[in-house]
Amino acid sequence: MANRFAIAAATLMAAASVAAAAADPAPSGADPRVQAALKAAGLGYSVDEGDYRLEYDVDKDRSQRVWVASDTARIDQLEVRDVWSVAARGKGEVPADLARMLLKENVRVILGAWQVNRSEDEYLVVFLAQVDAAANAATLQEVIEVVMFSADRIEKQLSDQDAF
Numbered sequence: 001m002a003n004r005f006a007i008a009a010a011t012l013m014a015a016a017s018v019a020a021a022a023a024d025p026a027p028s029g030a031d032p033r034v035q036a037a038l039k040a041a042g043l044g045y046s047v048d049e050g051d052y053r054l055e056y057d058v059d060k061d062r063s064q065r066v067w068v069a070s071d072t073a074r075i076d077q078l079e080v081r082d083v084w085s086v087a088a089r090g091k092g093e094v095p096a097d098l099a100r101m102l103l104k105e106n107v108r109v110i111l112g113a114w115q116v117n118r119s120e121d122e123y124l125v126v127f128l129a130q131v132d133a134a135a136n137a138a139t140l141q142e143v144i145e146v147v148m149f150s151a152d153r154i155e156k157q158l159s160d161q162d163a164f
């Protein structure tokens with residue numbers, strides 16, 4: 001009898017979970033696992049071309065934008081997603097002193113790394129960390145905050161503006 005009750009309870013819980021997911025589906029192209037983790041963490045977001053965008057108030061004078069990718073990458077059984085934030089934008093080639101500074105910064109970070117993303121005529125200085133694609137709310141929030149504080153610290157060091 002207790003077994004039947006447990007099976008019935010599990011069936012009802014599964015049905016409620018499916019109904020809740022159907023009632024609040026992730027936006028088109030956005031990974032519902034990220035949506036669920038962000039909601040569980042109580043973090044507000046918008047969806048930007050399938051990726052989740054969060055706007056953080058770092059302090060009363062500064063803010064920082066962070067993205068959580070919906071796309072993931074796999075290495076065997078490991079599935080990861082990117083969490084990133086922009087710290088600077090520039091025209092032309094990356095200055096050598098900036099590249100050296102970012103390499104030195106990479107030595108001191110525990111989670112994530114600095115990278116430079118280039119287009120034809122400009123570059124972006126980005127702090128990026130990878131997280132398990134199925135990370136729970138607390139883990140995802142921690143990674144988001146590491147990325148946010150890291151990017152804002154370097155943005156403040158490179159410029160007196162709060163552009164990102």
